[in-house]
Amino acid sequence: MTAPAPTTQRQRRERVPAVLVLEDGRTFRGQAYGAVGETFGEAVFNTGMSGYQETLTDPSYHRQVVVMTAPQIGNTGVNDEDPESARIWVAGYVVRDPARIPSNWRSRRSLDEELTTQGVVGISGIDTRALTRHLRERGAMRVGIFSGEALADQAVLLAKVQASPEMKGADLCAEVATTEKYVVPAVGTKKFTVAALDLGIKAMTPQRMAERGIEVHVFPANSTLEELYSVEPDGVFFSNGPGDPATADHQVAVARGVLERRTPFFGICFGNQILGRALGFGTYKLKYGHRGINQPVQDRTTGKVEVTAHNHGFAVQAPLDKVSDTPYGRAEVSHVCLNDDVVEGLHCLDTPAFSVQYHPEAAAGPHDAAYLFDRFVSLMAGAPARTTAGS
């Protein structure tokens, strides 16, 4: 046996000062992590204790500065298998204690190197818990991280942060989605064809479908209904993605087309919000969102609780206590977050469509909700949707 991890040359602590400025003026001083420079975005916190690589590469984090509540980050380095997309999407990265060396048999390089290579400006050594509590109490807000030559007077930095764009009203999915259609082939025998609208799709999602015999055709975010139907899909899938669902009028229109055609529909995250809007529900911005991999969600049809991965700052406004009448028949809230009663899933009773606000593909996170992909398969097979997770 040899040492499993390559040991990089240890360095004497070199500390490049960095500063994090929130739009309300609160400031944290630490050291630069990753690239040196400046960056802006919406400050959000993620409570996952594992899966930083998946988080960083999740397109839904586009334009967000992610604060990791877990203090030791980077311990397992960066490998080539776990990214959820081709690049890091977070606008900035905030950690308390970054690893000095990576240790894992799959690790190829350190997280610090990866962040630097991809130009992601970060900060380390700050009281991430204090920052998290601040965001919890005051809500998600704009933030800037500055290091190196970007450092300046507090007032100057604050003005810059306050001048940066807000997340509310941001139409971002086209910025992160694929520009060219591509196909993820089914693993084994192909059973179904699915047209997937990429609003910021994570790599694990088509893979979970492919594992179930689905050939997934991934389309750019602005594709039309006709384009989706050009592949004669057995089902249509709307992915997760960044930004404010209130701006996604085009995608809502496409979803309505799918519902009218009664093609089996499955949406995740942003896709859930679009189904919600298509059904006539509103969406709203949560105070500080759900971002983590320990959220308890109850499947209201079975009463069972699943521990799930979340990454959403917006949610659907739908009544929990009754079945709603919509232009596409009756619909109900199928899943709810037990922490705060936020709508986590919708289910159409008269149309073959359902969606969840959280991430059954996990990555990072628990696999408790993987049964939802089976439910999609059942829907396409024409069988009544399975209502239990099975075991």
Place this chain on the structure above:
Amino acid sequence: MPKRTDIKSVLVIGSGPIVIGQAAEFDYSGTQACRVLRAEGLRVVLVNSNPATIMTDPEIADATYVEPITPEFVEKIIAKERPDVLLPTLGGQTALNTAISLHENGTLAKYGVELIGANVEAIHKGEDRQLFKGVVEAVNARIGHGESARSVICHSMDDVLKGVETLGGYPVVVRPSFTMGGAGSGFAHDEEDLRRIAGQGLALSPTTEVLLEESILGWKEYELELMRDKNDNVVVVCSIENFDPMGVHTGDSITVAPAMTLTDREYQTLRDIGIAIIREVGVDTGGCNIQFAINPVDGRVIVIEMNPRVSRSSALASKATGFPIAKIAAKLAVGYTLDEIPNDITEQTPASFEPTLDYVVVKVPRFAFEKFPSADATLTTTMKSVGEAMAMGRNFPEALNKALRSLEKKGSQFSWVGEPGDKAELLTKAQVPTDGRINTVMQAIRAGATQEEVFEATRIDPWFVDQLFLLDEIATELAEAEKLDPELLRYAKRHGFSDQQIGEIRGLKPDVVREVRHALGIRPVFKTVDTCAAEFAARTPYFYSSYDEETEVAPRTKPAVIILGSGPNRIGQGIEFDYSCVHASFALADAGYETVMVNCNPETVSTDYDTSDRLYFEPLTLEDVLEIVHAEQQAGPLAGVIVQLGGQTPLGLAQALKDNGVPIVGTQPEAIDLAEERGAFGRVLRDAGLPAPKHGTAFSFEEAKAIADEIGYPVLARPSYVLGGRGMEIVYDEASLASYLERHAGLISEHPVLIDRFLDDAVEIDVDALYDGTELYLGGVMEHIEEAGIHSGDSACALPPITLGGYDIKRLRTSTEAIARGVGVRGLINIQFALAGDILYVLEANPRASRTVPFTSKATAVPLAKAAARISLGATIAELRTEGLLPAEGDGGTLPADCPISVKEAVMPWSRFRDIHGRGVDTVLGPEMRSTGEVMGIDKVFGTAYAKAQSGAYGALPTKGKVFVSVANRDKRNLVFPARALVDQGFEVLATAGTAEVLQRGGIPSTLVRKHSEGEGPNGEKTIIQLIHEGAVDLIINTPYGTGGRLDGYEIRTAAVSRGVPCLTTVQAMGAAVQGIDALLRGEVGVMSLQEHAALINAGRQ
């Protein structure tokens, strides 16, 4: 779906005496469970033989039986109480095994008692290695992950030898089935090892079964704590990573939560396997613990084992996350589901989630090898530690440094003073896991070892190794810096360096570092353990310190009392002190104070977040306590700090705290000093006209010899600076004295040696009392069964005293009051007396809660620790009598004549230790305390109470068969009477030549057996050792002459331990056993709850 409505009463089984591998964590879990079940309106019936527990407090259950946890006694309780259900998963392996026995012998069916929390099939599937292997295979077939180490099950030595060939040779792991804490397991590197370990394992296993396994030494080791409810909801409460790789029992490893070196994919694989296993095993409701090994080269995952019950790791996980596993397990067992149970800490979110941590938790084990000098200190898969400390920090180095200083043991903290030593030697030493290996690794790093070299030697994960390098780099920076600038100081504190460590490195006193730090405004903040990484607001003030920016201690208006706990369990300072601290917290909360607990022991009730109003999970060092005091003084009024209840740990801090302006309530530090300082205490005794045994203080052999000559042999020799009997020995002659001083040569050069007259044949008496400055409340008088000279913690004792009369009690009362007044006690005092030739000598006085407070409190039905806490804060005994906390009249010295007898017996850890040759360690009792726990037996008469105590401690006394007797010359005179009684009771007496001769002269028939040293006889006559090993001996009485002196005695006693034969090492114990056997033969043994016991005593007090 709320709780079941068909359950009205529940029987909870505790875990019995504290032993290695089964300690205070089960008091914590059992207490939580009982409180929850009572709150649900159920009648809770509890059985636990351990009086030092909170769970056996009369107010925790409706009917509390301090009775032996054996199927026989539990059946008596079931017959009397007729509970609907039995909850066996919260009392460790003892409870589980007892429940299985009751199921298998038909008792549960006979009385219609349902097992809840686990079914028998699930217990078997989880614990039977072959069945569990099947479980893992089934899981692998379903989810494609997880496998067992290749292994073979063996039921005989032949199987074992063949098994090694099947596995492809040595090394192999041997694991006996159904033993707790991994007892009897180990690595065999060759056939000799194998025969020894497997032989013992076969004997230890109740099913005569051991498992041989491929070696996965050096792999990464992980644990998951899971919970499942009846709706099949499963959550993973916590992941734990072992710093020490595979090969060291997890109880002996440094462990870290959450897992530090897993990617999400790998972690989710473990989670998937864990969930599939809990389902496959069929743990319907409750918790379980699953252990994994991961090959660091390719990530291959092996499932090592599961515990289908609450375990030591679950206690750790509960404290580490704030998720109360035992409490929730109890709720699940009575029908709730996880989503119906609120998370206490956030109040607004349910328990059906997985805690997420924004801090790092480190647990370090505490060992007691110094008490067992001949024991092999190598760490193996058999647990050897006696306690543990846990610490939290905002990064791994901070948590690690805090944990190491929480151990409160010389040398436990990293040191950068002096020369590190030779690199190659240090690396070689670090290859073998031992107590303190991490310090050896640090020295190797100082000596220039590279990260690769450290990994090669230890297989400790490179990430952890790098963190140690980080600490060394900071230390170097501290040493090399021109001055201690604020940035550097803050940086070092952020990584957990103590003021003492920084001082050592910089050549400063810790006080100076602290003053500099305070002057610069560098202080820790206190963060909250909230289960959710600050996602939701926490309602429970459960704090840990960190050098970070923002503190979360909220202001308060009520006056606060800070109670300092007792730190990690160790021999001499265990759960008894936690009991007193918890009682103080309860009593002071009732009296209107805001109670603030400080402790670092995750096994305890005191560190439960709902025991006190505020909990600080912090090291008990001066630096850490001063910071807490500061934080609480900022938060609101502080009434004071209680130091007298947590044993030696807080007592040792008392003077320094006071010197730093901290108000100490109750007995003042000066008074504590007065009792501990020989000269001053001597004056107190002289003023009160009380005799102490003659003594002197020696600085050289000549002086020691002169003193011993003057006072006469035997003498008791001990170093002057220790307590708990460390290094104390009875010396019978000049040669032994010389040898004692030679062995302790290091001591006498630094500290004088105290020489006391040893009172041969004296009756030793322990007194616990309360004193408020004017009035004395005599809590209880305990008469030791063993003679003076056996450490009081290791001696059995009876309360009320069985042979002392009214005149003796009167003298004890007068002397106790004189000492309490002379010393200046406000609260509890414990005094040890020796009655020799009608003179009452004072041996020592401790102005603090003693080890016996819980026992005394239970035996007399009076909460002494609660009263002590109140007296500390200014209440008088008269007021407490009026209030009803103390009886209106009378005290522990005036118990009613029909008061039942309570007997306390110590439990020794002999079977846990082997010397480096694999032989047992000697089992002789002496002035140095070595017991880990205790049991209590209560009955109307002494004999029955003693028999119960024996049953609770070691297994029942025999009522027929063969008894082997071999005693030292000085005991021969006292042998005849009890030996005759044994013959009358129908025993066959076996004796070696010398003892047989004495018996014959006394007219007692005996069968002559050969000594071990004589070897087997010409006609195949067996030696006594062979007979013991063959199971032909039912009771052994063997009194030693000195320690380790005569090989025969050693061989006899170690054979007794390995075969589990009751072995008495004093004639006094023999006399007591005779009475116990007598009671058993008359068949008059019933059961009585503490509540009935209290009613009886209180009726007598009217």
